[in-house]
Amino acid sequence: MYAYDEIDRAFLSERVSEFRDQVARRLSGELTEDEFKSLRLMNGVYLQLHAYMFRVAIPYGTLSSAQLRRLAAVARKYDRGYGHFTTRQNIQYNWIKLAELPDAMEELAEVGIHAIQTSGNCVRNITADQWSGVTPGEVDDPRIWAEVLRQYTTLHPEFSFLPRKFKIAITASDHDRAAIKIHDIGLKLKRNDEGRLGFEVLVGGGLGRTPFIGKTVNAFVPARDIVSYVEAVLRVYNQCGRRDNIYKARIKILVHELGAEAFARDVEAEWAQIRDSALVVDDDMVADIRSRFSYPDYQELPETPGELVRETDPHFRTWLHNSVAPHKEPGYAIVTLSLKPVGGAPGDATAEQMDAIADLADRYSFGEIRVGHEQNLALPNVAKRDLPALWRALDRIGVATPNVNLVSDIIACPGLDYCSLANARSIPVAQELTRRFADHDLAAMIGRLHINISGCINACGHHHVGHIGILGVEKNGEEFYQITIGGRADEGAVVGTLIGPAVRFTEVADVIEDIVEAYLALRARPDELFIDAVARLGVQPFKERVYATR
Amino acid sequence: MPLVKANVIVSDDFVQVADDAPLPDGAILISATRLLADAETILRRNGNTGVVWPNNRSVAELVPYLGRLAVIALVFPTFRDGRAYTQARLLRERYGFEGELRATGQVLRDQFVFMLRSGFDAFDVKKDSDAEAFCQVARRYSVVYQPTGDGRATAHDSRRALQDEDAR
Numbered sequence: 001m002y003a004y005d006e007i008d009r010a011f012l013s014e015r016v017s018e019f020r021d022q023v024a025r026r027l028s029g030e031l032t033e034d035e036f037k038s039l040r041l042m043n044g045v046y047l048q049l050h051a052y053m054f055r056v057a058i059p060y061g062t063l064s065s066a067q068l069r070r071l072a073a074v075a076r077k078y079d080r081g082y083g084h085f086t087t088r089q090n091i092q093y094n095w096i097k098l099a100e101l102p103d104a105m106e107e108l109a110e111v112g113i114h115a116i117q118t119s120g121n122c123v124r125n126i127t128a129d130q131w132s133g134v135t136p137g138e139v140d141d142p143r144i145w146a147e148v149l150r151q152y153t154t155l156h157p158e159f160s161f162l163p164r165k166f167k168i169a170i171t172a173s174d175h176d177r178a179a180i181k182i183h184d185i186g187l188k189l190k191r192n193d194e195g196r197l198g199f200e201v202l203v204g205g206g207l208g209r210t211p212f213i214g215k216t217v218n219a220f221v222p223a224r225d226i227v228s229y230v231e232a233v234l235r236v237y238n239q240c241g242r243r244d245n246i247y248k249a250r251i252k253i254l255v256h257e258l259g260a261e262a263f264a265r266d267v268e269a270e271w272a273q274i275r276d277s278a279l280v281v282d283d284d285m286v287a288d289i290r291s292r293f294s295y296p297d298y299q300e301l302p303e304t305p306g307e308l309v310r311e312t313d314p315h316f317r318t319w320l321h322n323s324v325a326p327h328k329e330p331g332y333a334i335v336t337l338s339l340k341p342v343g344g345a346p347g348d349a350t351a352e353q354m355d356a357i358a359d360l361a362d363r364y365s366f367g368e369i370r371v372g373h374e375q376n377l378a379l380p381n382v383a384k385r386d387l388p389a390l391w392r393a394l395d396r397i398g399v400a401t402p403n404v405n406l407v408s409d410i411i412a413c414p415g416l417d418y419c420s421l422a423n424a425r426s427i428p429v430a431q432e433l434t435r436r437f438a439d440h441d442l443a444a445m446i447g448r449l450h451i452n453i454s455g456c457i458n459a460c461g462h463h464h465v466g467h468i469g470i471l472g473v474e475k476n477g478e479e480f481y482q483i484t485i486g487g488r489a490d491e492g493a494v495v496g497t498l499i500g501p502a503v504r505f506t507e508v509a510d511v512i513e514d515i516v517e518a519y520l521a522l523r524a525r526p527d528e529l530f531i532d533a534v535a536r537l538g539v540q541p542f543k544e545r546v547y548a549t550r
Numbered sequence: 551m552p553l554v555k556a557n558v559i560v561s562d563d564f565v566q567v568a569d570d571a572p573l574p575d576g577a578i579l580i581s582a583t584r585l586l587a588d589a590e591t592i593l594r595r596n597g598n599t600g601v602v603w604p605n606n607r608s609v610a611e612l613v614p615y616l617g618r619l620a621v622i623a624l625v626f627p628t629f630r631d632g633r634a635y636t637q638a639r640l641l642r643e644r645y646g647f648e649g650e651l652r653a654t655g656q657v658l659r660d661q662f663v664f665m666l667r668s669g670f671d672a673f674d675v676k677k678d679s680d681a682e683a684f685c686q687v688a689r690r691y692s693v694v695y696q697p698t699g700d701g702r703a704t705a706h707d708s709r710r711a712l713q714d715e716d717a718r
Contacts, residue, residue: 238632
């Protein structure tokens with residue numbers, strides 16, 4: 001966890017007072033909606049179908065129990081008692097009133113939470129692997145560097161009015177849980193041959209109307225130079241990115257139009273001018289930030305405690321196998337809390353659940369909670385001997401569905417139920433699919449399978465990179481859904497392939513079942529994953545199965 | 551539109567001259583095209599010269615004239631178009647321009663802090679109420695997180711200073 005100091009707190013309080021002034025000027029009519037729009041967006045406030053939506057940042061997906069309790073309190077006091085965790089380590093409130101927003105922000109600021117740059121054409125909340133600092137094998141804790149960049153990009157005077165939004169993600173693991181290849185900048189922490197810490201820098205990934213996988217523009221930027229390198233990328237983009245067409249304004253289009261090599265040359269030329277400047281991340285600064293991340297005082301615990309062995313409840317064993325991951329410290333585990341119950345809206349949590357999870361974090365996880373882009377939560381520091389007790393408690397509040405990474409662990413945007421941009425509903429599609437695949441034995445037999453649903457081409461549900469992607473479109477006033485297969489968001493990121501004509505709302509779940517059945521019939525071995533079968537077989541056999549009878 | 555310099559509303563000494571109009575005596579503000587067409591002659595005349603520089607043209611082109619230009623006016627065609635922030639920083643921090651750097655176009659209250667930090671020191675403010683609030687708005691943030699040419703101490707600098715104090 002990262003502790004804010006007086007300086008950060010003073011800043012947050014100044015930010016809230018600025019926003020209070022902006023809201024007052026909007027309510028009095030001094031600011032037009034157009035003028036207010038970019039100001040509210042930079043504070044995470046959208047105007048949605050029914051109300052204002054408020055998107056709060058959870059930088060690098062790390063929360064303290066006190067912060068989670070405050071998120072619950074805001075849900076209760078200013079919203080309808082729940083929040084929605086997004087694919088970018090944010091939480092969204094969908095029913096908040098404009099006049100009350102400054103108060104909600106002030107309450108969040110008291111625990112070091114804010115909504116700065118969670119939307120707008122600026123550098124967004126910096127995301128990182130939700131298992132940062134606890135998963136085995138990392139070269140360093142990516143959150144240290146996410147925090148370096150969070151501070152550097154906060155209210156950056158030069159880069160707050162970019163051509164379009166700008167997203168940065170960081171991982172330090174070979175298995176990429178942060179989806180860095182679909183970000184404007186993806187950073188992979190590594191050590192070079194001399195053992196120096198640095199980053200592989202990818203630029204130009206992104207989904208939306210024109211999906212691209214990020215390209216490596218520099219294979220090793222020393223850690224001390226990462227801020228100047230990012231500034232060089234942003235400066236080239238701010239000057240050269242397209243502003244004539246909103247759909248061509250993301251950096252991915254610039255990289256594509258210039259070519260990655262030419263783009264990299266422009267960045268290198270700019271970087272050469274600013275590399276040895278005040279932007280150098282000196283050891284002092286890193287040490288200061290590192291010192292404000294608290295790490296638990298781990299005890300020496302057995303890897304296989306008696307409590308774990310003695311708990312033979314088959315439901316527990318299923319959950320243990322599905323939702324519990326190895327920890328870097330012996331005797332500890334990382335526990336994922338599924339926010340994907342059968343029939344639920346993916347990523348939603350009630351205030352009661354948040355409070356209960358905060359209490360369980362205090363009791364079992366050194367007061368720490370994580371938020372992942374898959375829209376699930378995690379308790380990152382659980383002693384293995386506590387797993388049976390924790391499981392019972394999680395099960396009681398409905399967050400122990402053993403479906404992590406399985407077919408019903410669906411990523412979905414809010415869709416037409418909430419969003420003014422959407423063309424089609426997402427949540428009811430997800431809900432129906434979780435019912436179809438509610439049988440755990442079936443889901444386990446299918447194995448790892450990511451379904452992603454977006455209610456429009458903006459792709460907030462990352463449909464392009466779902467193993468199965470579902471995109472809502474509108475045809476003559478009716479909801480239709482395009483289905484892609486073969487996408488992935490991890491270190492092997494690739495954009496999925498369309499299988500054929502869009503299908504109606506009522507047909508989507510049947511089509512997905514057909515695709516899954518085709519996979520089960522076609523897979524080479526029981527352990528050949530869906531994504532590997534599609535890579536081996538191509539789209540054709542799935543297409544034939546889906547459209548043969550339609 | 552009120553012009554703000556050093557926190558107060560001032561009168562504008564510069565006359566903006568159209569490309570086809572004859573050049574008057576005194577301080578003038580002309581287009582980039584006009585300046586570059588005959589820079590040496592124009593810069594030799596009696597009276598200060600300023601140029602309105604579009605936000606899609608490299609400021610490196612201005613380098614030969616920087617010492618002789620009194621004003622460079624950069625343009626915000628809409629407040630959402632942030633190219634002039636980069637131009638301002640390059641002019642100040644890379645090319646060492648010391649004259650007046652004026653923000654023009656859609657210049658609103660909520661950009662003042664960004665503009666000041668990027669090196670602007672004159673502001674053609676769109677609304678009177680914003681111009682009057684300039685001084686108060688400019689002081690809104692006691693904390694900044696990133697170094698720019700404005701030389702303000704960053705959050706990290708302040709932390710280091712506090713630590714040094716503690717150490718003494």
